[in-house]
Amino acid sequence: MYRIVQPLNNNAALVKNERGEQSVVMGIGLAFQKKKGDIVNADKIEKIFSLKxxxxxxxxxxxxxxxxxxxxxxxxxxxxxxxxxxxxxxxxxxxxxxxxxxxxxxxxxxxxxxxxxxxxxxxxxxxxxxxxxxxxxxxxxxxxxxxxxxxxxxxxxxxxxxxxxxKPAEEALKAETLQMVLASVEKELAANGILRTKENSKFYDRLMIHLTYFIRYSDKEKDSTSSLEDMGATMQIAYPKAYRLGTRIHDLITTELGMCSNEGEKLYIVLHIQRLL
Missing domain, CATH: 1.10.1790.10 (PRD domain)
Structure with missing residues (x-):
């Protein structure tokens, strides 16, 4: 049985079950005229997305x-x-x-x-x-x-x-360490003319979310592969400014936390920054 936590539109709602586990359920008319606390008609549920x-x-x-x-x-x-x-x-x-x-x-x-x-x-x-x-x-x-x-x-x-x-690392990174590293990243971005604005907030916030996951869950012993390095060389030519800044941010994080270089993550950072630029 699901109770509505928040209707999202007429056809979807954020819900929780008897154990308090939250999901998003979808179905035609499933949330029509429903409010918080109402029970969802199970017959109308077509899709369920578990939110872990x-x-x-x-x-x-x-x-x-x-x-x-x-x-x-x-x-x-x-x-x-x-x-x-x-x-x-x-x-x-x-x-x-x-x-x-x-x-x-x-x-x-x-x-x-x-x-x-x-x-x-x-x-x-x-x-x-x-x-x-x-x-x-x-x-x-x-x-x-x-x-x-x-x-x-x-x-x-x-x-x-x-x-x-x-699985995520056994010991989560301490919040203060995470915030310290992210603050250093923001400083590096600002030094290169990238500040969070109303216009770029979506892309800026998604970069920071991605970096949060990278910092918290990356394998410290993971290293790059030759094919990703080949891709990096190609991106260096295609997006030189984003590649330089992305590399500095990647190196800042890995040096601060004692991680090995992770070429895949670096390329993602470069793509995020290219979008901001």
Whole structure:
């Protein structure tokens, strides 16, 4: 049995069960004229998305502020489906990064501003991730936009490559250490003319969320691979300013926390900064 915590629209609601576990449920008319505390009609539930933590809930609601619910539901569902199908554990932040990416790509295609990326082909090095990306792209084309470019294969694969993980570190990083490192990152951004504004707040906040996950959950012994290094060389040419700043931020974090260099994370930071620029 689910009780409504917050109606999201007529067809979706944030709910909790008898154990207090929160989820988002979807179905036609499921939340119509419903209010907090009302019981959801089980017969109307078509989809359920489990929110494993308060962070998951906050991130879902954050996405909902500026991304249509159908993009969120399709992306969440395919991540769950593919990670289970391929026994491929992912860190939670992929739900944010991939959903945001797909929505931005969708708008770029419609606005005719979509640009081909200049990323190296990693299909041979990452066959599983590319197969997952192939299936994901097929789903996105069926359910969101038929004209998603083939170029999206590499971008989607990179999301899975970067988010692969087992379990979070046994000991969470202390809050004060996390805030200290993020403050250093903000200072570095400001020194390069990037401040949080009303206009860039969405992209700025998502960069900081990504860095929070990187700092808290990255494997300190994880190192880069040759194919990611090849991709880094390509991105260095394509996005020189973002690459320089992204590298400085990556090195700042890894040096401060005693982590090994992580090329995949560095490339993600570069892409976030390129979007801000």
């Amino acid at each position: 933590s308060s962070e998951s809930k906050d991130h879902f609601l954050m996405l909902l502020k500026d991304i249509p619910l159908d993009f969120i539901s399709v992306t969440y569902q395919l991540i769950d489906q593919l990670s289970h199908q391929y026994d491929y554990p992912v860190q939670d932040y992929i739900y944010i990064t991939l959903t945001t990416h797909i929505y931005c790509a969708y708008k770029a295609v419609l606005d005719q501003t979509y640009q081909e990326n200049r990323l190296a082909d990693m299909m041979q090095a990452y066959p599983v991730e590319y197969q997952m990306a192939k299936e994901a792209l097929s789903i996105f084309r069926q359910k969101i936009l038929r004209d998603f470019p083939e170029d999206e294969l590499g971008r989607i694969a990179l999301h899975f490559i970067n988010a692969k993980g087992n």
